[in-house]
Amino acid sequence: xxxxxxxxxxxxxxxxxxxxxxxxxxxxxxxxxxxxxxxxxxxxxxxxxxxxxxxxxxxxxxxxxxxxxxxxxxxxxxxxxxxxxxxxxxxxxxxxxxxxxxxxxxxxxxxxxxxxxxxxxxxxxxxxxxxxxxxxxxxxxxxxxxxxxxxxxxxxxxxxxxxxxxxxxxxxxxxxxxxxxxxxxxxxxxxxxxxxxxxxxxxxxxxxxxxxxxxxxxxxx
Amino acid sequence: xxxxxxxxxxxxxxxxxxxxxxxxxxxxxxxxxxxxxxxxxxxxxxxxxxxxxxxxxxxxxxxxxxxxxxxxxxxxxxxxxxxxxxxxxxxxxxxxxxxxxxxxxxxxxxxxxxxxxxxxxxxxxxxxxxxxxxxxxxxxxxxxxxxxxxxxxxxxxxxxxxxxxxxxxxxxxxxxxxxxxxxxxxxxxxxxxxxxxxxxxxxxxxxxxxxxxxxxxxxxx
DNA sequence: AACGTAATGTACGAACTGGTTCGTTAGTCA
DNA sequence: TGACTAACGAACCAGTTCGTACATTACGTT
Numbered sequence: 001x002x003x004x005x006x007x008x009x010x011x012x013x014x015x016x017x018x019x020x021x022x023x024x025x026x027x028x029x030x031x032x033x034x035x036x037x038x039x040x041x042x043x044x045x046x047x048x049x050x051x052x053x054x055x056x057x058x059x060x061x062x063x064x065x066x067x068x069x070x071x072x073x074x075x076x077x078x079x080x081x082x083x084x085x086x087x088x089x090x091x092x093x094x095x096x097x098x099x100x101x102x103x104x105x106x107x108x109x110x111x112x113x114x115x116x117x118x119x120x121x122x123x124x125x126x127x128x129x130x131x132x133x134x135x136x137x138x139x140x141x142x143x144x145x146x147x148x149x150x151x152x153x154x155x156x157x158x159x160x161x162x163x164x165x166x167x168x169x170x171x172x173x174x175x176x177x178x179x180x181x182x183x184x185x186x187x188x189x190x191x192x193x194x195x196x197x198x199x200x201x202x203x204x205x206x207x208x209x210x211x212x213x214x215x216x217x218x219x220x221x
Numbered sequence: 222x223x224x225x226x227x228x229x230x231x232x233x234x235x236x237x238x239x240x241x242x243x244x245x246x247x248x249x250x251x252x253x254x255x256x257x258x259x260x261x262x263x264x265x266x267x268x269x270x271x272x273x274x275x276x277x278x279x280x281x282x283x284x285x286x287x288x289x290x291x292x293x294x295x296x297x298x299x300x301x302x303x304x305x306x307x308x309x310x311x312x313x314x315x316x317x318x319x320x321x322x323x324x325x326x327x328x329x330x331x332x333x334x335x336x337x338x339x340x341x342x343x344x345x346x347x348x349x350x351x352x353x354x355x356x357x358x359x360x361x362x363x364x365x366x367x368x369x370x371x372x373x374x375x376x377x378x379x380x381x382x383x384x385x386x387x388x389x390x391x392x393x394x395x396x397x398x399x400x401x402x403x404x405x406x407x408x409x410x411x412x413x414x415x416x417x418x419x420x421x422x423x424x425x426x427x428x429x430x431x432x433x434x435x436x437x438x439x440x441x442x
Numbered sequence: 443a444a445c446g447t448a449a450t451g452t453a454c455g456a457a458c459t460g461g462t463t464c465g466t467t468a469g470t471c472a
Numbered sequence: 473t474g475a476c477t478a479a480c481g482a483a484c485c486a487g488t489t490c491g492t493a494c495a496t497t498a499c500g501t502t
Contacts, residue, residue: 015449015498036343038260042490052451057491059449117405118339122257125404138410165410166426170395176402177394183346184338189359189386205387209434216433236468236479263460273481278461280479 020051021059028056029070033112036119037067068127071120072134074113081106082141092152096214097207099145100171104203107175108194114179142168149214158214170213174206241272242280249277250291254333257340258288289348292341293355295334302327303362313373317435318428320366321392325424328396329415335400363389370435379435388431395427 027048031040042063046053060066085102087095107114120127128134145164152158178193186192193202248269252261263284267274281287306323308316328335341348349355366385373379399414407413414423 017449020449036257036259036340038257041488043488051449053491054451055449063490115343117402118343119257121402121404122336122339125408128405128408134409142410160429165412166423168410169398169406169414170426170430172402173394173398174391176398177390180401181338181342181393181397183342184349185390187346187349188355189363189389191386193390202387205391208381208437209391209430212433212437213430216429216437238479241479262458264458272479274461275481276479284460 017059020049020055023049024051024056024059024066025070025073028066029074029112029116032067032070032119033115037063037123040067042066064127068131071116071127072131074110074116075134077110078106078113079140082139082144085141085144087144087148092148092155092157093211093215095148096145096152096167096210099141099148100206100210101203103141103171104175104206107172107179108199111179114176117176118180139168152214159216160214162214167210167214171206171210174209178202238280241270241276244270245272245277245280245287246291246294249287250295250333250337253288253291253340254336258344261288263287285348289352292337292348293352295331295337296355298331299327299334300361303360303365306362306365308365308369313369313376313378314432314436316369317366317373317388317431320362320369321427321431322424324362324392325396325427328393328400329420332400335397338397339401360389373435380437381435383435388435391434392427392431395430399423 024045028040028045031045031048034040040063042053042056045066046056049055056066060069081102085099087098090098142164145167149158149162149164149167153161182192182194192198245266249261249266252266252269255261261284263274263277266287267277270276277287281290302323306320308319311319363385366388370379370383370385370388374382403413403415413419
């Protein structure tokens with residue numbers, strides 16, 4: 001992730017707290033994502049690092065806190081990406097579609113993050129709850145959605161009175177499922193949801209779905 | 222799940238292979254869903270059974286095969302529920318909405334199954350792949366969807382040329398996400414997607430979304 | 443240059459965990 | 473009724489895993 005590649009000074013150990021910490025986090029992210037929280041091995045993480053297991057306990061305290069730190073950094077990467085949303089200049093329909101596509105792309109580009117979230121849910125989000133950094137700090141994307149929805153309603157393009165968090169859930173659900181359940185879905189239905197030649201198809205499907213929902217005539221219900 | 226409660230004959234051990242196997246599967250389902258594959262403890266499963274760890278190895282061979290057996294039975298429960306779909310007499314719009322609601326209800330009613338699927342995806346569906354019973358045997362729900370879509374297109378109600386498997390993915394994504402990611406979503410956005418008083422809201426939202434997608438005017442794109 | 447502290451490495455141990463060995467009992471069939 | 477086998481239980485074992493005690497070294501400061 002944030003790996004700062006430094007030319008490994010040969011012979012003698014180097015002292016670089018920041019690099020050591022970052023390297024541990026990088027490897028830990030991979031290992032936790034690969035095998036789950038319980039399946040991840042502290043020894044394995046240490047072995048794939050230029051430092052030793054001792055340092056994991058020195059810097060993070062233990063396996064549990066290490067996993068929390070991994071989650072915190074993984075979420076901060078997403079937050080950063082969401083900050084860069086520049087959709088104010090677009091019309092509401094295009095803005096929402098753009099937002100959905102960015103979410104789609106981000107999920108596809110970060111399968112490790114998706115796995116970490118799945119794992120954290122198995123553990124009922126206890127690490128997020130224990131984290132001061134992550135607690136109740138909602139995504140800035142919600143604010144963006146809220147403003148787009150407001151503009152869409154004002155201009156009469158959006159018929160429905162949709163909540164921003166709900167719309168975020170709808171978009172995330174589609175993107176998350178496609179990546180997270182790729183394997184069981186593929187095994188059971190013989191279709192790879194993340195196949196490269198299907199990418200545009202599903203990306204359009206998501207946009208169509210969201211726009212259809214927001215602009216649908218709900219009077220017939 | 223399929224627990225057959227028998228009055229525990231006091232004193233002396235009883236011999237009932239079927240019941241012992243079923244009881245092991247019941248407890249194993251809970252334990253695997255609770256802690257994940259690696260986190261689940263064979264000793265713990267045995268302890269919560271009226272039999273011993275020896276029997277787990279006697280009947281299933283090992284932890285891996287036990288988990289596979291748990292998955293097989295969990296999926297068979299869903300298959301059975303899907304078989305009972307009676308939507309042929311409904312008009313296409315009502316039929317799709319009905320199907321979506323049944324999926325919604327089933328996911329909500331079986332959170333353990335959702336967790337097992339999440340866990341199996343972390344392990345890249347290797348157990349499903351190793352299972353002869355589950356391999357490439359697609360859900361009967363797909364056939365139902367295909368017939369409804371056909372009728373919908375024929376009557377001119379559905380504008381889009383949507384694939385049955387894709388629509389199944391769309392519906393599942395919403396239902397799955399709501400249950401599977403309940404905890405992280407709740408921690409991050411302060412909203413419980415599975416709260417009882419929000420149930421109707423999300424159930425309607427799913428139906429509206431799917432119908433909007435299927436009946437939308439796609440000519441403007 | 444001496445020194446103090448942050449950073450690092452080695453070796454080890456106690457508890458746990460999946461799996462097995464060996465022996466026992468209940469039911470059934472000739 | 474006696475013997476044969478499926479079903480079962482207790483104890484145990486070998487490998488693993490998180491975590492720590494102790495020793496050591498690099499680097500900034502004075």
